[in-house]
Amino acid sequence: EPEVTQTPSHQVTQMGQEVILRCVPISNHLYFYWYRQILGQKVEFLVSFYNNEISEKSEIFDDQFSVERPDGSNFTLKIRSTKLEDSAMYFCASRAGAKNIQYFGAGTRLSVL
């Protein structure tokens, strides 16, 4: 069964450093998403991406964050100048155009020290 792949599974970084979280969506999917989940809290939407541009973003997704689809398979989330409160699980998701079902990757656990 095709799946969304995320790397790394765990990223540890120092406060103020930049991190790039990587995702390979399901190959025939057209819509891509990032969500985050702070430990013990609900899953929160960050951003959606379609046709090489952001289609929607949340209040959380400020200038510190950016997304990119650098080639035909990868979808990345960059966090500049990380803060302690950026520590969370970051989930990538993708969906095909036909069905409104998003499939999630296993997540990257980001720990900012």
Add this chain to the structure above:
Amino acid sequence: RKEVEQDPGPFNVPEGATVAFNCTYSNSASQSFFWYRQDCRKEPKLLMSVYSSGNEDGRFTAQLNRASQYISLLIRDSKLSDSATYLCVVNKNFGNEKLTFGTGTRLTIIP
């Protein structure tokens, strides 16, 4: 009012019992509804979509009441493997991108 509200539980239920979860949503324009399950420190996985007519998948039955803005999930003959957090998820409309999650209801099935 929270966009999607769920009883956080925990629900501790003996194996074989029937358990029901409820969820309410605040945006009457919402169009798509789902139940996802999430195991500890894992990703959300789609359990089932929820339709106005109600739908059933094996031991799982989901219902939607648009007038009351209320979604339910019923699990019959519960198994140990059903232990997880159940997430009520809403999408405003088919063109709207984001999924809005509830905080989840934690279920533990007791042998």
